[in-house]
Amino acid sequence: MLLLQEIFQHMDNQLFAFSLTVFTGLIAMLNPLTSIPAFTGVLSGYTAEQKRYIIKKACIVALVIIIAFVLLGKFIFSIFGITIPAFKITGGILIFKIGFDMLQSRTAGTKKMPADIELDDSIAISPLAIPLLSGPGTIVTTMDFISNTGYIHLFIVTVIVTFVLYINYLALKYGDFILSKLGRNVISVLDKLMGLILAIMGTGMVIAGIKLLF
Template identity: 50%
Template sequence: MDNLITFAITVFTGFFAITNPISNMTVFVSLTRGLDKETKRDINKRSNIIAFVIVTVFVLLGKYIFELFNISVPAFKITGGILIFYIGFEMLQSKKSDVKNIKNVDVDEDIAISPLAIPILAGPGTIVTAMNFVANVQTIHIFLVIAIFGTMSLITFYTFRLSDLIVKVVGNNVISVIGKIMGLIIAIIGTGMVITGIKISFDLITT
């Protein structure tokens, strides 16, 4: 039971850092500026539902994806850890990660799908994080990861819903500081994944 609680805390922390609803809230505000409340609400709801479905599919089919492309668990953890560390490192430098950053967005597009759902909420970093959490674990852990990401989607939904008020009250400077803290957490998680991958490769831990 203690292991499940520890696992759940680790997963929640990882998802919260990588999805970063507070920082992404500013992206949502900028993309939906000038739109009416009903349209904003619809975009918010659809983007989070789509992101949840995408991550859930990768979580459930991750094992088969590994087998299809002959990907080993250690290789995935090491590569995924490097990618996640890179995203966190860029956040620490107050840079928008190239992995998640979208340039020249056309607001006339269906922004609920792109860029909000993909890659802002369910980008490579989020997918890699989710698949790393379910690599070589029991079924209960898989469903726990899905439930926690569902919770994160709800948190993101309500954060976006209150985005205008939050930005006005908190201010951009505080949001920037929070982004740096999230970047540090992401970088640490990425480093941990690399270490775990190396340990598994050399049979230094039981898997």
């Protein structure tokens, strides 16, 4: 009985650590504060009601895309013959590059916004949902969490993705207010901090991939 208790406690600790890692990684990649300037710039020609509608639509589309990759991740791996070590090494390099660009104050590929955007709600899908919210970095990060794991981990990742995107929705909804209170300098500092976290995560993924390879 005591042995079973210890096993369940150990599992709980493992799941908590896993959940914390997933949340930290996704909040760094889907950083709600550093997305505010991009969204504010793109939606500058809209009314408050239109902004709320487009932000909500963008977050829902991003959630559907990310969840699709979470649910179909293992199938995608098998159908294309992708090995876990290869995915971790390649994904780690990509995430490191995004984090390094953030540290260097360069706009990462997932944050790059087209110069000419028509004023219609289709921008909720592109470029806001794709690639700003659910870009390659976000998808790779999410799929790494569910690679070589069980159904309970898949459920945890799904819940955390939904929660983080809801945080994004709230932050973007009140983006003008947050930007006026914090200022661009504070947001820039936070962006660099998130970039450091992503660079460390990317390095960790590469190391994990190399260990699995050998």
